[in-house]
Amino acid sequence: MNDWKKILILPDTKIQEAIEIIDLNSLQIAVVTDRDGKLLGTVTDGDIRRGILKGVPLSNPVEDIMNAHPVTIPEMKDKTSILNILKINQLRHLPVVDGKGRVIGIEWVDDLITLSKYENWVVIMAGGLGKRLSPLTDDCPKPMLKIADKPVLETILNQFIKQGFHQFCFSVNYLSEQIREYFGDGSKWGVEIRYIAEKKEMGTAGSLSLFPVKTELPVIIINGDILTKLSFEQLLNFHLSHQARATVAVTTYDFQVPYGVVKVNKDRLIGFDEKPVYASFINAGIYVLNPEVLGRIPSSYFDMNHLLEIMLEEKEPVCIFPIREYWIDIGKIEDFHQASLDFPVVFQ
Incomplete structure (x- = not known):
């Protein structure tokens, strides 16, 4: 105006x-x-x-x-x-x-009413102990570690909000009161936030069995230690257009062998490959699951990879979505420092 x-x-x-x-x-x-x-x-x-x-x-x-x-x-x-x-x-x-x-x-x-808005729920897995980030996580849950004076979890939340998502569920366990006190019901950000209370360690997927919402729409799940500029809109649209029951976001991991690799044919030397770089897709900790898939997760310790392996064994459509945007998993101290260096360039 x-x-x-x-x-x-x-x-x-x-x-x-x-x-x-x-x-x-x-x-x-x-x-x-x-x-x-x-x-x-x-x-x-x-x-x-x-x-x-x-x-x-x-x-x-x-x-x-x-x-x-x-x-x-x-x-x-x-x-x-x-x-x-x-x-x-x-x-x-x-x-x-x-x-x-x-x-x-x-x-x-x-x-503002012309803005697009998604009714899909987003579950942020924020219950891990973050042992590899000790001593930073001795008195602070990993998603609440601050980068650029803002908790990692708040940056994740804001990335979704910017793209039209407004319904969130935080799966919490370790020092969960800090997360609940900071985020409350989400009204500060103009969104709805609910909570899944893990009373014990439930793996990377077990707490999803406690998801408190009945929905007919696919649910986006993201680990609470991931910073990314991924387009969640594109991820969701990809999942729908491919009629997948589960979609796994993946990113490329490059590994350089620090030695010259010997090329052989049976017992003959045929050459060398000096310090080659191999690229592989790795699980990026971001998923889209149809609601009926969530209903199959047991209320016990259960990993996401196990769920996906079961789906593959049963010939269910599981797709991968490659991330081309910025992505980092803040799993170790060096990752935390790298994310702190990246943040002003990537997210400001």
Whole structure:
């Protein structure tokens, strides 16, 4: 909304004048600030109607009826998150404020409703002990380790939100209270977050047997120590277009033999390959599973690879989706340091 400054009013503005401003502009709201532009409140048609019902004269100042504690947001580029915050709080407008509380814009639901949105659930596996990252994880769950002053789990969440996903389930175990306290129900990000509580170690897939939602749509699963710029939209569309029951995201791992490799034919030397590099696909820790597949996972220690092997034995369609974007598994101390170096370039 380019002309949002037209709806700014002072607290001593008469209610009648506020009505005229609201009617004249299309935003259906007036924003009350002091003379320095600091937000004091908002006035909507509903506030005015409630004031009239209480007998407040229209000649009174607007501060008598304004909402003095409106929901606000900082400046955000992610329109999907803004739309989710509007929906969760059942609002049509969000004042945008800077660090000093001054109004710098207005986000309006009518400007955002064309954004695509996915109803698929995303499960983030955040219950691991992170032993290989000790001592960093001695008092902190691995997904809560901070890179660029932000938990890894929050970066994962934001990557999904930017692409239109808004329903999440965190599978937690080790020091889970830290994750629950930080993320809560997800309303801070304008999304829904539920939790699977692992009361014991359940492997890389066992906790999915406790998934608390009935859905007919494929579910995306990602390990809570993965940072990637993967297009989850493309991953999901690939899964659907290939009519897979399970899709495994894979990435390329290069391994260089530190020696010259001898080429032989039976007992004859036929040449050398000096320090060759071999490339292989490795499991990237990101999956799409149809809901009926989740229903087959036992409520016990159970690994994802075991599930996939069973599906292959039964000739079920399991596809792989190669990741060409940035991807790193923060499994070791050196991975954590590398991700910290990469972050400003990749995610900013």
